[in-house]
Amino acid sequence: MSLLDAIRANPAAADYLAWPGEFDPSRCYEHVEEVVLASGEALERVAKDGAGGTYFLCGEGGEERPVLFADSEGGAALLAVGVPELVRLLLAVPWWRDCRRLTVEESAEAAEEYLEDEPGHFADRDAAAAALGLEVPSEAEALARLREVAFGLGASYVLLNAQEGNAYRPLLRG
Numbered sequence: 001m002s003l004l005d006a007i008r009a010n011p012a013a014a015d016y017l018a019w020p021g022e023f024d025p026s027r028c029y030e031h032v033e034e035v036v037l038a039s040g041e042a043l044e045r046v047a048k049d050g051a052g053g054t055y056f057l058c059g060e061g062g063e064e065r066p067v068l069f070a071d072s073e074g075g076a077a078l079l080a081v082g083v084p085e086l087v088r089l090l091l092a093v094p095w096w097r098d099c100r101r102l103t104v105e106e107s108a109e110a111a112e113e114y115l116e117d118e119p120g121h122f123a124d125r126d127a128a129a130a131a132l133g134l135e136v137p138s139e140a141e142a143l144a145r146l147r148e149v150a151f152g153l154g155a156s157y158v159l160l161n162a163q164e165g166n167a168y169r170p171l172l173r174g
Contacts, residue, residue: 002063003083004046006132016128020114020121021090022049022097032072034162043068046083055079055086058157066149068157069171076168078154079146084134091129092142100173102147107139147174 004025007013018024027048037043037058044065047055052072057065063083070076079096080086089096096102098110115121129136137145151174159168 003087003132004063007087010128010131012124013128013131016124017087017090019050020094020118022051022053022094023047023055023086023090024049031070035070035159035168036162037068038158038160038167039156057083066153066157068159070159070168071171074161074166074168075171076159077150077171078157080149081153085145085149087132088134088137089142089146091125091134091136093139093146094125096143096146097171099143100171102143102150102172104140104143107143111139146172 001009007017007025014024014026025047028045029048031045031054032052035043041059044057045054046057046067049055049069049071054070056068056070057063058068058078059065065082066078067080067083067086068076068078080089093099093107095107095110095114099106118124125136150172160166161168
């Protein structure tokens, strides 16, 4: 069974990843506009967030492919190499969007806000991770890997508006 199928089959994991993870593989409809990779590689929609953003697998293959996120406002970032790496990121730092510079300090501030509203966050996260058979990396490890992927490999994954040819702006800053 693929990890995406395992998420769909497990309500606790699916619920946690939908919120606060903002990753819902049961919602896989069209992105807000037609997009393509500048490289010409294939894009496969695999999930949506709650605000119209889309998660794409890039290239050919299975769940080991790079995962690119495009928001509904024209921003994009390569987040992970493979669905398992993405899910571990979302388990460790579901508030990654509030960490534009990918620092532990930003993450701590964002976590504080989330935890005020979600007192059972860590128990829910740990239950989701256990259900999927994944270990949760530390925030520092997850942010370091996100930085490595987004600013290293990510330079090769430029998302374009298919009709106008305009590149999406980077969601993260180095």
